[in-house]
Structures are given as C-alpha cells and as structure tokens.
Amino acid sequence: MALLLKEEHASETEDFESTAKIVKFVVVKKREEEHAQPAELTSFEEVMLPHLDAAHNLARWLLRNEQDAQDVVQEAYLRAFKSFSGFHGSNGRAWLLTIVRNTSYTLLKKNRAVDLTTTFDEEIHAPGYESVSPATILEHSEDAELIREAMDELPAEFREILTLRHQEGLSYKEIADIAQIPPGTVMSRLARARAKLKEYLAARIGKEK
Amino acid sequence: MNCEEATKLMDGYLDGELDPLSNQKIEQHLQDCPECDRAYEAHRALIHTIGSATPYYKAPVELRERIQSSLREEIAERPLRNVARAARSLILRGPQTVPSGIPWNWLALAAAIIFAAIITLNLVPRLQRPGNDQFLATQLIASHVRSLMANHLTDVASSDQHTVKPWLDAKLDFAPAVADLSSEGFPLIGGRLDYLNNRTVAALVYQRRKHFINLFVWPAAPDATGTPKTITRQGYQLLHWTDSDFNYWAVSDVNDKDLQAFKQLFEERIARH
Numbered sequence: 001m002a003l004l005l006k007e008e009h010a011s012e013t014e015d016f017e018s019t020a021k022i023v024k025f026v027v028v029k030k031r032e033e034e035h036a037q038p039a040e041l042t043s044f045e046e047v048m049l050p051h052l053d054a055a056h057n058l059a060r061w062l063l064r065n066e067q068d069a070q071d072v073v074q075e076a077y078l079r080a081f082k083s084f085s086g087f088h089g090s091n092g093r094a095w096l097l098t099i100v101r102n103t104s105y106t107l108l109k110k111n112r113a114v115d116l117t118t119t120f121d122e123e124i125h126a127p128g129y130e131s132v133s134p135a136t137i138l139e140h141s142e143d144a145e146l147i148r149e150a151m152d153e154l155p156a157e158f159r160e161i162l163t164l165r166h167q168e169g170l171s172y173k174e175i176a177d178i179a180q181i182p183p184g185t186v187m188s189r190l191a192r193a194r195a196k197l198k199e200y201l202a203a204r205i206g207k208e209k
Numbered sequence: 210m211n212c213e214e215a216t217k218l219m220d221g222y223l224d225g226e227l228d229p230l231s232n233q234k235i236e237q238h239l240q241d242c243p244e245c246d247r248a249y250e251a252h253r254a255l256i257h258t259i260g261s262a263t264p265y266y267k268a269p270v271e272l273r274e275r276i277q278s279s280l281r282e283e284i285a286e287r288p289l290r291n292v293a294r295a296a297r298s299l300i301l302r303g304p305q306t307v308p309s310g311i312p313w314n315w316l317a318l319a320a321a322i323i324f325a326a327i328i329t330l331n332l333v334p335r336l337q338r339p340g341n342d343q344f345l346a347t348q349l350i351a352s353h354v355r356s357l358m359a360n361h362l363t364d365v366a367s368s369d370q371h372t373v374k375p376w377l378d379a380k381l382d383f384a385p386a387v388a389d390l391s392s393e394g395f396p397l398i399g400g401r402l403d404y405l406n407n408r409t410v411a412a413l414v415y416q417r418r419k420h421f422i423n424l425f426v427w428p429a430a431p432d433a434t435g436t437p438k439t440i441t442r443q444g445y446q447l448l449h450w451t452d453s454d455f456n457y458w459a460v461s462d463v464n465d466k467d468l469q470a471f472k473q474l475f476e477e478r479i480a481r482h
Contacts, residue, residue, distance in 0.1 A: 078280065183355050
C-alpha cells in the first residue's frame, strides 16, 4: 500500500498521467474505508439481509399498511443487530421473523388495539354465501385481489399463520417458535384460519353474483 | 380412525406434518371413505390455489438502503456511547475514591465477603448439582412430549439404521451409534435433530408396543461419571447413562423395567459393532 501511495505522489509531477492516477487513488481510499466496516456488521448483513423480503411480507400482512410495514422492518433489523451476538442458531429467517412479528404486534397494540380483537363482519354473515359451492370458490381462488381482501379481513393471528405456512413454507415447529404458541396448537389454528378464509371468500363471491 | 378424527388431522396431513403412525391411519381412512377423500381433495386443491395466488409483498429497494444506512449509523454511534458510559461511571465512582478513613467501611467489606463466601459454599453446590439434572429432565420431557404432538416425531423416518445414521452424521458434529432393535421388541422408527442443554443433539426414536422412546444422544464431557441414573417425573421415566463417547438420555412412558431392558439391549448391540 505504501508503495502505491508513493507512486501516486510521484505521478503528480508527471502531467500527462496525473488525472488517471488521482482517480485510482480515490478508488483505493474508498475500498479501504469499506474494509474498516466491523466484521460484526458484515456477518449480520450476510445472514439477515437475504430474509428482507420475508420480513417485509410478514409485516405488510400483519399491519396492512406499507409505511408501517417498512418502519417496523427497519426497527426489527436494528433490534436484531443489537442482539445479534446472542444468536447462535442456524435458522436466521425464523429468528428474524420472530423479531419482526413481535415488533409488529407492539405497533398494533399501541396504535390500533381494536385490530387484535377478532371482529366479525356482519355483512359477511349475510345470507347467500352458504349457496356458494367449493367448486365456485376454487374458480375464483386465483383472483389475487379477492384473496387479498379476504385475507385482510381475518384477525392478525390468522393472517400471520397463513403467511408463515403458505408463503414462507415454514414447518409447524418453526411456526410455533415464531408465533410463540405450543406446537400442538399450530395445526388447529391453521385449520381454523383456512376455514375462515374459505368462508370469507365464499361471502365475497356470493356478494358479487 | 373415524371421519371426525380424520377431519381433525386433515390439515396436518395436507402439510405433511403428521407422525408416521397418524399418517398411515389417515391414508387408510381416505382409501376406505370416499366422502372424506372427496373433502380432502377439494380442501387440498383450494388451499394449494389460495397459497400460490396470495400476493407476496417484496421489500422495495429503498427499504434495503434505509436499513443498511441505519445499521451504519448505529455502529458509528457506538464509540460515542461507550465514551459517555465511561465518563458517567467515572463521575459516579468519584466520591467513593475519596479516602474516608472510617474503619467500619473495611469491616463491612470483610463481613460482606465472608457472608458471600458462606452463601456460595453452602448454597451453590446444593442448587447446582441436582438443579442441573432437574432442569435437564424438564427439557427432556418437554422435547419428548413435543415430539409426540402429532407433528414432529422424526425428521428421517426409517427402521433401517443404515439410513438413519448417515442422515444424522451429516447434520451433526458427532456420529452417534444407531441400532435397530426390532427383533428384541424395540423397533427403530427414525431419527430427529433436537436442541437440548444448549446444543444440537440426536434423538433416536424407538417404539415399544404402543409407546415411543426418545433416546437423546450427545457427546459426553471428558470427566463424565458413569453411574446410570433414573428419574421419574410426571409419569415419564428418564434413564441416563454414559459410555466413553456419549451421554444417553432415554425418555418414555414405558415402565422402568422396559426402559432398563432397552438400555441393556442398546448397549449390547452397539458394543458388538
């Protein structure tokens, strides 16, 4: 490195090459700064940034609002970084998602206490949806907008478990760890969430007709 | 299995999260009961479509940048905060360093040290020795019970020790002995990874009639004692022994005699290998 700098100094007296050398000098300097970044941050980013989409998706479904989701994910990453020295596991995604989930619930509880209580929409139970057959639901179930609306109507604990299972493909054990429920509860909660989603879809299809 | 039970387990079956036994039972039921089979097929198709049609919200590029810069800010602020902390502790410690000249200060200090020593000598061994075992026993029973909750008995389901062993070896930093004891009435069901005592351990799953035995294995500390130990808790039997390489903990709801027999057979078998 010392040799390189020396050369560059020398080159400043040589008019025709100086510009190029100065540019090179800047590049070398910058790379040096990057290397100065603590190893802890480098390894944190290597382990955790690949799960950014998963983190954002979970927060977005839980909060149903893009701005809140981004704030929560940023906050969660900062929290994760501060306690990263305590992370020795191999499942970075589950660990990060647990933090995202907890941060999301803190915000939900603070801002919109009403969101956490299971609310039943009277309209949904309006007559008509019983007549919708499973085949009709299946026909409409590729309609992303319809599914999004129906999902958003579910209580947070159902949105969470459906996202973790259907979109992240996590095992029951991982879901139990993230949602902080006994492993034996995962199957029954998932079954209830799916049944409720089916019901809400049927209600929407019934209304459209 | 009747229709009600099958309906209850349907989601677990769909997700491939049932233990081998329940899996087999529900498959049998779906073959025998066209109504449940139709319901299952409809459920499966719908869940599959819904799963793939649900919008996935990818993170926008700005968010990644925001996070990266906030992490760098956090790092940059750290030295400042450390300096502040050091300064604060200096100020706080300040008055104490002024020589007070009062002898009872030293007496109090000496008394505190003696008191602490008495507590440490008397209490800590009493708390630690059985406490460690009790805490481990709680963890072992919890793992055992969890593994039976119809979702996660085995990671690798096979009665063939030559399938289970390489699978475990590849996932662990040690190579536990695996023996199938079918001919002695303890068939091997499979293997699983578990987390106990602050480390990843191997769990070998055996069956005794209708009961399951989880055998947890991890490397023994060099100074481990060899005396086998039995603990009975909440209706579960725990049997602990060590050999030159490994710690063994067998957990089950079978009776103590069966568990002792299991230990003996297992030890004989691996000694032969």
